[in-house]
Amino acid sequence: MSLTLRHDVCATDTEDGMxxxxxxxxRYWQLNGTATLILRTLLGGAAPQKAASGLREAYPQLTVERSGSDTASLIDALLEAGLVVPA
Known part of the structure; x- marks a missing residue:
């Protein structure tokens, strides 16, 4: 599932993320670099598995389970907050 920002949510890059x-x-939410990497991948049209894979490339010490879990947790939090919708 790729995501898109809700039409009335704007994103701004920061020194450490977004x-x-x-x-x-x-209301605003500050994302760290890891969450930003995941979100950018999903906003680019990629599936969650691709985002988790990109996370492992950036942080090789992460396990497949951890990168998948972190990606799923971020997606759930963004959807629950109403910041993103499925593309």
Missing amino acids: VLLDEITG
Whole structure:
């Protein structure tokens, strides 16, 4: 499942990752570099497995299970917060 940002959510790069701003509520979320890597991969149209694979390439010490779990957790959190929708 690839994702897209909800139409009223904007993303801004930061020194350490990315900030997502919900323009309706004014709430924002700060993503670290790892979460940013995952989200950018998903926003680019890739499946979660590809995002997890990219995470392992960036951090070779991660296991397949951990990278998959971290990717799934981020997707769940972003969907629950209403920041992204399936593309």
